[in-house]
Amino acid sequence: MDICVVGTGYVGLVTGTCFAEKGNKVCCVDIDEERVAKLKGGVCPIYEPGLGELIEKNVRAGRLSFSTDIKDGLDGTQLCFIAVGTPPADDGRADLAQVLAAVDGIASALTHSCRIVVKSTVPVGTGTLLCRRIKNHLRERGMEKIDLEVLSNPEFLKEGMAIEDCLHPDRVVIGAASEEARAVMRELYLPFADESRIIFMDPASAEITKYAANTMLAARISFMNEIAQLCDRVGADVLSVKRGMASDRRIGEFFLDAGCGYGGSCFPKDVQALCCIGEAQGLDMTMASAVGKVNRKQKQQLHMMMRVRFGAEMEGLTAAIMGLSFKPRTDDMREAPSRTLIHGLLNCGASVRAYDPIAMAEAKKLLPSVVKYAPDVETLLSGADCAAIVTEWQEFKDADWQRLGALMKRKIVFDGRNICDPCRMRSLGFEYYCIGRNM
Ligand code: UGA
Numbered sequence: 001m002d003i004c005v006v007g008t009g010y011v012g013l014v015t016g017t018c019f020a021e022k023g024n025k026v027c028c029v030d031i032d033e034e035r036v037a038k039l040k041g042g043v044c045p046i047y048e049p050g051l052g053e054l055i056e057k058n059v060r061a062g063r064l065s066f067s068t069d070i071k072d073g074l075d076g077t078q079l080c081f082i083a084v085g086t087p088p089a090d091d092g093r094a095d096l097a098q099v100l101a102a103v104d105g106i107a108s109a110l111t112h113s114c115r116i117v118v119k120s121t122v123p124v125g126t127g128t129l130l131c132r133r134i135k136n137h138l139r140e141r142g143m144e145k146i147d148l149e150v151l152s153n154p155e156f157l158k159e160g161m162a163i164e165d166c167l168h169p170d171r172v173v174i175g176a177a178s179e180e181a182r183a184v185m186r187e188l189y190l191p192f193a194d195e196s197r198i199i200f201m202d203p204a205s206a207e208i209t210k211y212a213a214n215t216m217l218a219a220r221i222s223f224m225n226e227i228a229q230l231c232d233r234v235g236a237d238v239l240s241v242k243r244g245m246a247s248d249r250r251i252g253e254f255f256l257d258a259g260c261g262y263g264g265s266c267f268p269k270d271v272q273a274l275c276c277i278g279e280a281q282g283l284d285m286t287m288a289s290a291v292g293k294v295n296r297k298q299k300q301q302l303h304m305m306m307r308v309r310f311g312a313e314m315e316g317l318t319a320a321i322m323g324l325s326f327k328p329r330t331d332d333m334r335e336a337p338s339r340t341l342i343h344g345l346l347n348c349g350a351s352v353r354a355y356d357p358i359a360m361a362e363a364k365k366l367l368p369s370v371v372k373y374a375p376d377v378e379t380l381l382s383g384a385d386c387a388a389i390v391t392e393w394q395e396f397k398d399a400d401w402q403r404l405g406a407l408m409k410r411k412i413v414f415d416g417r418n419i420c421d422p423c424r425m426r427s428l429g430f431e432y433y434c435i436g437r438n439m
Helices: 010-021 033-040 051-060 070-074 097-109 126-140 162-167 179-189 203-234 238-246 267-280 286-298 301-314 337-347 360-366 377-381 401-407 422-427
Strands: 002-006 025-029 064-067 079-082 114-118 148-152 172-175 198-201 318-322 351-355 386-389 412-415 431-433
Touching: 002 010, 002 070, 002 097, 010 025, 010 051, 010 064, 010 079, 010 162, 025 070, 033 064, 051 064, 051 162, 064 070, 070 097, 079 097, 097 114, 097 126, 114 126, 114 179, 126 148, 126 203, 148 172, 148 179, 148 203, 172 179, 172 203, 179 198, 198 203, 203 238, 203 267, 203 286, 267 286, 301 337, 301 386, 301 412, 301 431, 318 337, 318 377, 337 351, 351 360, 351 377, 377 401, 422 431
Parallel strands: 002 025, 002 079, 025 064, 079 114, 114 148, 172 198, 318 351, 318 386, 386 412, 412 431
Antiparallel strands: none
């Protein structure tokens, strides 16, 4: 198939490349000239394991191209995907400015019938709104004969695992009204997923599915973070509790890891946007708003633990931050718990030194300039009063704490991701604090 993808951000670039990998001819369009120039020059503008190689392979095979001109993308295409950002507006709602600009661009260039597929995460009813908007444009251009349908096809890929998630999805959700559109989407996705994993529904249900899925996953994390707080109060072990719960197949084991809070560009934004969508309908959205509230508190947890431990000593303390990105295998710092911790520490007068295997360049753009960076874990921990593990990078899981402890001024570790064994850490002479396992 000939496919156009508008937006070369995370979702657009990954899905466009994966469509090409399955033999489709894909043109990815973006208004950002610098980004498109990079892509044309063979440079991948985002950090995602395996993506650069896959782009290169498909460009070389003549299946993947990039352009700043929407006309190039629409030329001969049956399907035009919209994969631009929907960041949170000040009131928490999804800001649709980029989506609207994208459809206006499409509507002003379209010369043939086409299906517009929305991959961006958008509030319920957006598909209908976009369809009306494009049809108005076409009418103004005297092109009302053009046949048009707007579909919803939310994306479920995870950063750091994006290629695998995209090529082998658990399911594909398609909100489409017409049989014809469903048939085209089935044909597109059959190389990715069995028929049974392609789920058709109306566009509004598909739009809600995306928010509901992310909020459910976030709810599991917030629930476990609350249980972890309880475990610490009563002397229980949240990991044992998780194992006991997860063995029930109805519950399962995924997304039940307590920690220092969830971050990223999706969960915090989508949970809040779902609250706004419900509230606009006169609903309280009690569950969804509690999920967000618990997480905001959890992101303060490491800082709180340090304040309890150090009190007035916080001023002048050297804290070593292990991990800056919101999770491993990405350099994304959006809503990262490390940011909450670092701001808290600086406000208390502590000195902050940080190390992350991938995210330091990104961190330098976002964090206050007083934050110092270490080139490796050894330098990071040398002479530090304490360490805080904020991102569970494999490198930190493999750390030799006996050796690292000898470099520290004081052997105190706050493990925000429960990656160390509490008994071993204590037997090595560490004062060790973690989340829900402080028995
Ligand atoms: C999330 C969803 O998992 C994807 O399905 C979805 O497509 C994506 O949002 C999106 O809407 O685009 P992502 O934000 O890349 O993906 O990251 P996750 O792997 O889901 O992790 C989110 C946060 O939850 C991280 O901060 C992670 O550390 C935290 N987390 C995850 C926990 O604290 N505990 C867990 O058990 C799992």
